[in-house]
Amino acid sequence: xxxxxxxxxxxxxxxxxxxxxxxxxxxxxxxxxxxxxIFEATSIDRRVRGLPSxxxxxxxxxxxxxxxxxxxxQDIYISELREHTYYAKLRIRKDGExxxxxxxxxxxxxVAVTAxxxxxxAEDVIVEASGEQQ
Amino acid sequence: xxxxxxxxxxxxxxxxxxxxxxxxxxxxxxxxxxxxxIFEATSIDRRVRGLPSxxxxxxxxxxxxxxxxxxxxQDIYISELREHTYYAKLRIRKDGExxxxxxxxxxxxxVAVTAxxxxxxAEDVIVEASGEQQ
Numbered sequence: 001x002x003x004x005x006x007x008x009x010x011x012x013x014x015x016x017x018x019x020x021x022x023x024x025x026x027x028x029x030x031x032x033x034x035x036x037x038i039f040e041a042t043s044i045d046r047r048v049r050g051l052p053s054x055x056x057x058x059x060x061x062x063x064x065x066x067x068x069x070x071x072x073x074q075d076i077y078i079s080e081l082r083e084h085t086y087y088a089k090l091r092i093r094k095d096g097e098x099x100x101x102x103x104x105x106x107x108x109x110x111v112a113v114t115a116x117x118x119x120x121x122a123e124d125v126i127v128e129a130s131g132e133q134q
Numbered sequence: 135x136x137x138x139x140x141x142x143x144x145x146x147x148x149x150x151x152x153x154x155x156x157x158x159x160x161x162x163x164x165x166x167x168x169x170x171x172i173f174e175a176t177s178i179d180r181r182v183r184g185l186p187s188x189x190x191x192x193x194x195x196x197x198x199x200x201x202x203x204x205x206x207x208q209d210i211y212i213s214e215l216r217e218h219t220y221y222a223k224l225r226i227r228k229d230g231e232x233x234x235x236x237x238x239x240x241x242x243x244x245v246a247v248t249a250x251x252x253x254x255x256a257e258d259v260i261v262e263a264s265g266e267q268q
Contacts, residue, residue: 061237
């Protein structure tokens with residue numbers, strides 16, 4: 001089972017390299033944090049704030065590659081939590097098929113925010129992530 | 135006219151945010167620097183040193199997207215220097231056609247180093263870049 005979630009908050013702390021994004025259920029109250037790097041955090045933050053960039057930044061480039069290769073980004077999916085590490089996929093429609101490409105959740109979320117596609121999370125991941133917070 | 139160049143040096147200075155890569159002609163002596171951000175510099179540096187990463191990093195993801203969308207990265211091309219800003223493209227073969235995707239040179243070089251494809255630069259850019267250094 002998968003659950004749609006929204007990017008709820010980005011917490012940037014310039015003192016150390018571990019930043020955080022908080023995901024929250026679109027239709028519910030459960031939420032959990034993912035620790036990400038400063039580059040990904042600022043990249044996500046730029047996009048959420050709609051800051052313009054004169055040239056395509058790295059995550060724009062990913063979205064452009066999908067597009068110009070004839071794919072259509074469907075959503076991103078955080079599929080697994082294993083030993084405190086989250087695993088994610090870009091899910092792309094191409095020629096009627098679904099292509100899944102492994103990536104880190106930070107890249108996936110940056111891509112989702114750039115391309116304005118939904119973020120899905122496996123139910124198991126939400127349960128485990130909630131457990132880890134306690 | 136295009137000229138093949140190699141990544142000659144990466145100069146990382148953690149005190150400020152402007153790092154530098156130096157490109158040099160594969161069959162010649164001309165070279166020029168490109169100023170890039172710290173994220174791109176460390177990403178390039180990791181790859182040149184062959185440091186392993188347990189999960190696909192952002193530029194691995196770009197290469198994987200090209201691959202899984204059925205494209206073949208041919209080379210990267212630094213096509214233009216305009217008002218002190220370099221412009222680049224990923225050049226991808228797909229279904230017998232050449233697809234060019236605009237990007238920043240720092241992303242292009244990180245992709246080239248990841249996918250082990252050549253770096254080409256427009257002759258005009260080399261001439262102008264050499265002029266700017268004087």
